[in-house]
Amino acid sequence: MxxxxxxxxxxxxxxxxxxxxxxxxxxxxxxxxxxxxxxxxxxxxxxxxxxxxxxxxxxYSMFSLKPRGKHVIRVCDSPPCRMAGSTSIIASLRELLGIDVGETTPDGLFTLEVVQCLGVCGVAPVMMVDEEVYGNLTEERLREIIASYRERSGKEAG
Ligand code: FES
Known part of the structure; x- marks a missing residue:
């Protein structure tokens, strides 16, 4: 204390x-x-x-009273992002990470959250990983982003 x-x-x-x-x-x-x-x-x-x-x-959605993973993925699901495909982005993330919204991966690396407008609607669909903003998301781009965090964490651990 x-x-x-x-x-x-x-x-x-x-x-x-x-x-x-x-x-x-x-x-x-x-x-x-x-x-x-x-x-x-x-x-x-x-x-x-x-x-x-x-x-x-x-x-404020940036704060949590529940333990979370090392990286918090926050996907915007407000109307402009939804029109640009956020529903399928969320589905892909659930599949890629093997968890549901609000959950943390068993290795403690990621927590997946769905939030309201992140203020960068011009590049919808959008997500943030910690403080980093990723826009114009596609399924391929998602795979690359998640892989890069996994790789980085593997290097840190090794
Ligand atoms: S609606 Fe998604 S960033 Fe604004």
Missing amino acids: EDKLKLISRYPRSRDHILLILHELQRHNPRNCLEPEDLKLVAEYLGIPLSQVHDTVTF
Whole structure:
């Protein structure tokens, strides 16, 4: 807990910094999520009610209270992306990864999520892997992207 306090203490104790603070805590968690103790810590640090921190965390899709894989794939399924084929992109990802939306691959490498507009509709259909945006997706492109992450993680492990 002390380590976490150290981690966030470079941020001013102002509610304006709540997103940055939550990000910092999530980023440093190997389970890629926020723990109940993190929410308590942020509430105490900022001097705001725990319910307010909880509301913030559940409002933003980038935060999770459930453990997630090393890489989080977020596919947009808002109407412009759906018109450009996001339904089949999601189906292909489920098949490629062998998991359903909301699940994590058994090797802990990927979690698949479906989200609303990512703000880059001009290159629909779109997904993000962590902070990286991938647009104009096709099935072939998906295979390449997933393979590149698998390869990278194999190299890191080896
Ligand atoms: S609708 Fe998909 S990025 Fe906007």
